[in-house]
Amino acid sequence: MTAQIIDGKSYAEGLRGRIAGHVARLKAEHGITPGLAVVIVGHDPASQIYVSNKARQTVEVGMYSEKYELPDTAPEAEVLALIEKLNADPKIHGILVQLPLPRQVDPNKVIATISPDKDVDCFTPASVGKVQIGLPGPVACTPLGCLMLLRDFVGDLAGKHAVIVGRSNLVGKPMAQLLLRENCTVTVAHSRTVDLPGVVRGADIVVAAVGRPLMIKGDWIKPGAAVIDVGINRIAAPEKGEGKTRTVGDVDFAAAKDVAGWITPVPGGVGPMTIACLLANTVTTASLINGLAPPSDLTP
Numbered sequence: 001m002t003a004q005i006i007d008g009k010s011y012a013e014g015l016r017g018r019i020a021g022h023v024a025r026l027k028a029e030h031g032i033t034p035g036l037a038v039v040i041v042g043h044d045p046a047s048q049i050y051v052s053n054k055a056r057q058t059v060e061v062g063m064y065s066e067k068y069e070l071p072d073t074a075p076e077a078e079v080l081a082l083i084e085k086l087n088a089d090p091k092i093h094g095i096l097v098q099l100p101l102p103r104q105v106d107p108n109k110v111i112a113t114i115s116p117d118k119d120v121d122c123f124t125p126a127s128v129g130k131v132q133i134g135l136p137g138p139v140a141c142t143p144l145g146c147l148m149l150l151r152d153f154v155g156d157l158a159g160k161h162a163v164i165v166g167r168s169n170l171v172g173k174p175m176a177q178l179l180l181r182e183n184c185t186v187t188v189a190h191s192r193t194v195d196l197p198g199v200v201r202g203a204d205i206v207v208a209a210v211g212r213p214l215m216i217k218g219d220w221i222k223p224g225a226a227v228i229d230v231g232i233n234r235i236a237a238p239e240k241g242e243g244k245t246r247t248v249g250d251v252d253f254a255a256a257k258d259v260a261g262w263i264t265p266v267p268g269g270v271g272p273m274t275i276a277c278l279l280a281n282t283v284t285t286a287s288l289i290n291g292l293a294p295p296s297d298l299t300p
């Protein structure tokens, strides 16, 4: 069997097109322009790139965008005061604080200060709880992206055995909640799991969110399974020249694609979905803050 390759880049492009349509409708019918504020503290180069991409894509779909850049030395109180100001700003419907933060700023305090109504990353305990009990609200961006791909490529997920490898608050745990809501039978594996290959071999759906290059082998994959690779790892690529690197996932794509039914590549699979889902969450929060039902194609 040769897997269908799930092209996350082109799916994300289509999703941004749908988001732009929802934004245009919110503006025309309700006078609402969804607004996203991105806060970055310090000068981490990777964070700078992410933040610029987020700000650019926000504007491209017709949303209002604000970007705040604070110095490395910004005291915690200054960051918290900025978030309080954004919580109270009616133009802003989503607040994203780029992690990591410098040492003097406690990320837990920062997250606790973000209004759950504007928590487009779904980091606050209130937002996490809403996902768990199925109330409307933003959903962790990367798992939301994975779910959209699974639903649209695989179809009905009910009754399927999903194995999620990784139990982080960012990816593994919210992914498990979302797949439970789809009526999957969910197993969450982690570093203490016994016989991981055997566990993965039982999966109709594998979501790999580990951060270990090419860890999941082709012969761990059940024939016909859907494989969603969240991992982003840089490894040496001597074939490209001395000191060069390339990006790979947590799954041995070259081997797994000959066994799986569907598979996401890295790069070009889950990665492009994450920012698109951040924009989707901003439409969701802008709708809910204004007493409107969020668009059903942007929520689980």
Ligand code: NDP
Binding pocket: 142, 165, 166, 167, 168, 169, 170, 171, 172, 189, 190, 191, 192, 193, 196, 209, 210, 211, 212, 230, 231, 232, 233, 270, 271, 274
């Ligand atoms: P974390 O480091 O927070 O979590 C990794 C998880 O993998 C932990 O639960 C850990 O288990 C588990 N794990 C580690 N080693 C093993 C092993 N040998 N066998 C089984 N499980 C293991 O990572 P994240 O969830 O934040 O990210 C995971 C990957 O996804 C990374 O490569 C990251 O870069 C990528 N990522 C990609 C995104 C995207 O947009 N595509 C977004 C977010 C992340 P334990 O809990 O027992 O320690």
